[in-house]
Amino acid sequence: MIRDQDVLESLRETVRRFVRDRLIPAEAQVENDNAIPAALVEEMRGLGLFGMSIPETYGGLGLTMEEEVTIALELGYTSPAFRSVIGTNNGIGSQGIIVDGTPAQKDYWLPLMARGAVIGSFALTEPDCGSDAGAIVTRAERDGDHYVLNGTKRYITNAPVADVFTLMARTGGPGPGGISAFLVPRDSSGLSLGPVDKKMGQRGTRTCDVILQDCRVPAEAIIGGQEGQGFKTAMKVLNRGRLHIAAVCVGAAQRLCDESVSFARNRVQFGKPIAEHQLVQAMLADSATETFAGRCMVIEAARRFDAGQRIILEAASAKLFCSEMVGRVADRAVQIHGGAGYMQDYAVEHFFRDVRLFRLYEGTSQIQQIIIARELTAA
Structure with missing residues (x-):
């Protein structure tokens, strides 16, 4: 449901001009460099695109679903790389916190994501686990007031530029019920990245492995503060x-x-x-x-x-x-x-x-x- 048609039309026209005047002319550069120019990412921050779906309470635009897809239709008109860099901030990276996060997680992470101060990434896929998401083997073992994570995540979008990962790991037995979701900062001890993947297309949308070797995160990093709710x-x-x-x-x-x-x-x-x-x-x-x-x-x-x-x-x-x-x-x-x-x-x-x-x-x-x-x- 669109709340204010005039406001939406103004935003849509702004994004449409941005796509045609700034993003489309940069498509060849993105193809050649396999990266989005930093100046364009900064302009996307200024337009509020990193926080389209995040509530206004936390500094986002708070768009409804109809409003969000209206803007997504405009962003789809150019290289998918430009949409991808804001994707996790508006999708699973923020929405998981919105629906199930603790008050402290919401207050800390959502304003940062909304203004693009941090770029999010969603880490689920593993070398032997893709469509069967409930079969992940990455482990998170409780160690006092921390969790220790071990495993490898594969083809993770935005990983080379991400500041925080919404990362799924197994805290319990087999199946979806044993999976928990963690917010893991890029600078966490024991987290490293593999080489940037060489893909058929979507250049500029950079992916790589996320490698966890005794990666320690505080217990409050688990989304919602409760094990087994990640899936x-x-x-x-x-x-x-x-x-x-x-x-x-x-x-x-x-x-x-x-x-x-x-x-x-x-x-x-x-x-x-x-x-x-x-x-x-x-x-x-x-x-x-x-x-x-x-x-x-x-x-x-x-x-x-x-x-x-x-x-x-x-x-x-x-x-x-x-x-x-x-x-x-x-x-x-x-x-x-x-x-x-x-x-x-x-x-x-x-x-x-x-x-x-x-x-x-x-x-x-x-x-x-x-x-x-x-x-x-x-x-």
């Missing part, structure tokens, strides 16, 4: 993350549609712009239709979320459809561009690589299918 905390905030990613996919699809239309209008073959050839028109029409459908799904699911409805099925459906949809749109965009679409001179080349990851993180497409089916068949 439950994660489940409480997943719907927000899935809708946010779905919105970013729609924003990327819109960019690909716009790039394709522009190219088709200007590329002449057989004596006329290829936009006048029906087979090209069919590809443009399919991409525009699917983008519109994804936008409608995201907005409707966000409105139900803000109304307090249970939206496990809707959030999973939006994540599944939009992440698969943007892959199809990207493939058509390359086809419409022909050989040019395979060249790094055109944005569709990096988007084609970038959007492939959306089908994997925040729950693979197959995991979303399982969730949807369980929701449909539950007694």
